[in-house]
Amino acid sequence: MSVVLITGAASGIGAATAREAVRRGHRVALADIDLAGATRIAGQLGPAARAFELDIRDEAAWETALDAVADQLGPVEVLVNNAGIIHTGYARQLSPAEHRHMVEVNLLGPINGMLAALSRMRAQGHGHIVTVCSMSSFLPLPGYTTYGATKHGLRAFHHSVAIEEREGPVTFSIIHPPGTRTPMLDQEMADPSAVITFAEKPLTPEKVASVIVDAIVRKPVEIVHPAIGGRVQRVAGVFPRLMRFVIPKVAAMAKRRSTGLVPAPTAVPEQGDTHR
Ligand SMILES: NC(=O)c1ccc[n+]([C@@H]2O[C@H](COP(=O)([O-])OP(=O)(O)OC[C@H]3O[C@@H](n4cnc5c(N)ncnc54)[C@H](O)[C@@H]3O)[C@@H](O)[C@H]2O)c1
Structure with missing residues (x-):
């Protein structure tokens, strides 16, 4: 059984992973920017x-956290780099700060974690790093521009x-979940630009x-x-010309499917808008 540090463990996939890891006998550090949320979940486990x-x-906070986990649970043997965020909307609708926020959390955050954990794991002679990435690391998708770019970059780095x-x-190991029912997906449901x-x-x-x-x-x-x-x-993501043809059709199908799930499925941008 291992000491497992999971980032973004106050919510969604990270919280569920913490529960499952404890259930299977691991010792689990739930790390999150939301300490109250992580404390609430840890208290249940x-x-x-x-x-x-x-x-x-x-970067400095990573060293502090790894030291604190080593003191309380033992040296980290498995890092699950899971925390991530999204700002939905077309690229031109998002602010530079929102684009930067995604790059800093989704790409630089896991890079910081990998580098901090890697040197300790090399020194201790063992360790496993799991990156939670996304299918958007393969696919250029409307409504997921910088989010997808961070996941493409994260996969390349990993x-x-x-x-x-x-x-x-x-x-x-790297894992690419498809759409998963978490607060992140709820955020996407509320924005028609992310209907895909x-x-x-x-x-x-x-x-x-x-x-x-x-x-x-x-x-x-x-x-x-x-x-x-x-x-x-x-494979499809390798062919952008194919994607221009296929994606509007998939988006139309997704829009039909989303009816009843999305509170207000209005104003999905038109096809020509999508691929300018
Ligand atoms: N939900 C999906 O459909 C889906 C699909 C594919 C991949 N993913 C990926 O799975 C991972 C988890 O997503 P989720 O759906 O569980 O999201 P979520 O919004 O439910 O949880 C994300 C967690 O990350 C934490 N977080 C945000 N910024 C942070 C920071 N700077 N430092 C530390 N923690 C921070 C949040 O507080 C939150 O607890 C993300 O990397 C996401 O990109 C999600």
């Missing part, structure tokens, strides 16, 4: 779980480090958590979900 305040954008460290003691997310039936956070905690033991290189559909999407 018993002595194997502790909450820690961590803003993943802050695999590049894993290749650099292939002879070392640290192992790496309803092309697929969302998963529960518990399902994604089970895949993540399995990865702690099995150490897969990369997981897409669903296995077949995910592979098709991964």
Whole structure:
């Protein structure tokens, strides 16, 4: 059983992963910028779980958190880099601060975490780093511009480090969940520009958590979900001309499917607007 640090553990996929990891016997550090939320979840999980305040954008805070976890639970053996945010809307509708916020949290945050954990794991002679990424790391999608860009970048960083460290003691897994019913998805539901997310039936956070905690033991290189559909999407993303043709059709289907789920499914931008 391992000491597992999970970022973004106050909510959604991170909270479900913390629950599942404790259920399977791990000691779990729930790290989040929302300390009250992480403390509430940890309080439900018993002595194997502790909450820690961590803003993943802050390099120094990573060292403080890793020291605190080592003191209270033991040295971190598994890092689940999960915390992430989204600002929905077309690129031109978002402020520079919103674009920057996504880059800082979704890309620089996990980079900070990987670098901080990697040197400690190398020194202790073992460790596993799990990156929670997104299917948008393969697909250019309207309404997910900078979010997708951060996930493309995160995937590139993750695999590049894993290749650099292939002879070392640290192992790496990356997981790409599809739409998952969390507060992040609720935020997307409230914005018609992000309607494409309803092309697929969302998963529960518990399902994604089970895949993540399995990865702690099995150490897969990369997981897409669903296995077949995910592979098709991964290949499709390589062909932008194909995407221009397919995406408006998928968005129209997703808009129909979202009726009844989205509070006010109005004003989905027109096709020509999408691909300027
Ligand atoms: N929900 C989905 O449909 C979906 C799909 C694919 C990938 N993902 C990815 O899964 C991960 C978790 O998403 P979720 O849906 O559970 O989101 P969520 O909004 O439910 O939870 C995100 C958590 O991250 C925390 N957080 C935000 N900024 C932080 C910071 N600077 N430092 C530390 N913690 C911070 C929040 O407080 C929150 O607890 C994200 O990386 C997301 O991109 C989500």
